[in-house]
Amino acid sequence: MFEAGLLANRRILITGGGSGLGAAMAARFAELGASLVLCGRRAEVLQETAEQLRSHGSQVDTIVCDVRDPQAVEAMLDEIWRVAPLDVLVNNAAATFIAQTERLSARAADAILAPTLHGAMYCTLGAGRRWIDGEHAGVVLSILSTSTITGRAFTVPSAMAKSAVLAMTKSLAVEWGPKQIRLVAIAPGAFPTAGATAQLRPDGRSADPADRVPLGRVGRHDELANLASFLISDQAGYITGEMVVQDGGTHLRGSGAEDLLRWSDQQWSAHRAGRAKS
Numbered sequence: 088m089f090e091a092g093l094l095a096n097r098r099i100l101i102t103g104g105g106s107g108l109g110a111a112m113a114a115r116f117a118e119l120g121a122s123l124v125l126c127g128r129r130a131e132v133l134q135e136t137a138e139q140l141r142s143h144g145s146q147v148d149t150i151v152c153d154v155r156d157p158q159a160v161e162a163m164l165d166e167i168w169r170v171a172p173l174d175v176l177v178n179n180a181a182a183t184f185i186a187q188t189e190r191l192s193a194r195a196a197d198a199i200l201a202p203t204l205h206g207a208m209y210c211t212l213g214a215g216r217r218w219i220d221g222e223h224a225g226v227v228l229s230i231l232s233t234s235t236i237t238g239r240a241f242t243v244p245s246a247m248a249k250s251a252v253l254a255m256t257k258s259l260a261v262e263w264g265p266k267q268i269r270l271v272a273i274a275p276g277a278f279p280t281a282g283a284t285a286q287l288r289p290d291g292r293s294a295d296p297a298d299r300v301p302l303g304r305v306g307r308h309d310e311l312a313n314l315a316s317f318l319i320s321d322q323a324g325y326i327t328g329e330m331v332v333q334d335g336g337t338h339l340r341g342s343g344a345e346d347l348l349r350w351s352d353q354q355w356s357a358h359r360a361g362r363a364k365s
């Protein structure tokens with residue numbers, strides 16, 4: 088679909104690049120010639136993904152980093168820049184779970200806001216500052232959600248965090264445009280991953296997420312990885328401050344949380360208790 092070498096000589100950091108959609112993007116970017124840095128909290132997950140990519144000849148480094156920690160983010164970026172500047176940052180790491188919002192503790196809200204909003208902001212500001220100081224062009228791609236358009240009941244901290252990162256994307260597109268830094272975003276619909284399924288699809292939710300999709304199926308990881316490849320490439324060099332929705336039309340019929348309005352307090356209690364046991 089793309090010319091070979093579309094991303095040659097691009098050095099790309101993917102937060103949460105060891106699993107799920109982050110790993111899918113890593114594989115596609117590597118096929119297109121990029122060199123990669125993958126970060127996340129679990130060293131073994133990062134290693135496994137990196138080894139698979141290296142076995143196909145790709146240049147992949149891994150750094151254990153919790154993006155909730157601003158000092159850890161700065162240390163990671165220093166380590167990366169000691170070798171060479173990044174060209175692209177992908178803000179992909181995030182967290183969510185379903186819960187009745189009025190029952191969220193402050194710790195629970197922060198467990199979502201910290202990686203999803205603060206983590207993306209720390210990485211973006213750190214990369215941007217280095218690009219501006221070094222007069223280096225850059226691209227920030229953030230993986231968001233259609234909750235930025237519809238809002239979403241029962242995952243309110245995630246909807247708030249994603250909306251804030253969209254605001255950052257639009258605002259910095261203007262502020263950093265003259266510095267040749269582009270900011271773009273993708274709002275995926277349902278792209279099943281182990282992480283998303285564990286957090287969002289417990290027993291008791293209506294069965295098949297594809298049922299709600301006008302196009303009749305969930306997204307394929309390669310579809311998201313291809314859109315991401317385009318948006319970070321020079322082919323999209325005149326696009327900035329935009330979020331592309333990739334959801335098979337789903338958000339046009341609702342936010343996707345409507346089935347949870349029918350859950351009883353007993354069901355919510357059982358869900359919370361089940362989580363405590365697991």
Ligand SMILES: CCCCC/C=C/C(=O)SCCNC(=O)CCNC(=O)[C@H](O)C(C)(C)COP(=O)(O)OP(=O)(O)OC[C@H]1O[C@@H](n2cnc3c(N)ncnc32)[C@H](O)[C@@H]1OP(=O)(O)O
Nearest residue numbers: 181182183184186192194195198232276277282283286362
């Ligand atoms: C089409 C839909 C699109 C939606 C858009 C977004 C999608 C995604 O983001 S999918 C990606 C999902 N992946 C992840 O979430 C991976 C990262 N996840 C994590 O790091 C963790 O799972 C976690 C941070 C979300 C929760 O980790 P856990 O170890 O359970 O957290 P803590 O023990 O530190 O607890 C903190 C705090 O949060 C409360 N809590 C946790 N789970 C729930 C829950 N299901 N319901 C209510 N409250 C919960 C927990 O009780 C703690 O609060 P306190 O009890 O007050 O201490």
Ligand SMILES: NC(=O)C1=CN([C@@H]2O[C@H](COP(=O)(O)OP(=O)(O)OC[C@H]3O[C@@H](n4cnc5c(N)ncnc54)[C@H](OP(=O)(O)O)[C@@H]3O)[C@@H](O)[C@H]2O)C=CC1
Nearest residue numbers: 103107108127128129153154179180181202278280282283
């Ligand atoms: N899958 C889907 O249907 C949808 C996904 N999205 C978005 O796509 C992105 C990827 O989601 P998905 O692949 O499903 O999620 P996963 O849970 O599979 O992956 C999340 C990744 O982020 C990493 N991560 C989580 N917290 C931190 C942290 N504090 N510091 C560093 N890394 C962290 C995890 O690694 P580790 O645990 O080792 O730190 C993991 O590799 C997210 O932004 C999500 O909100 C949006 C809409 C739908």
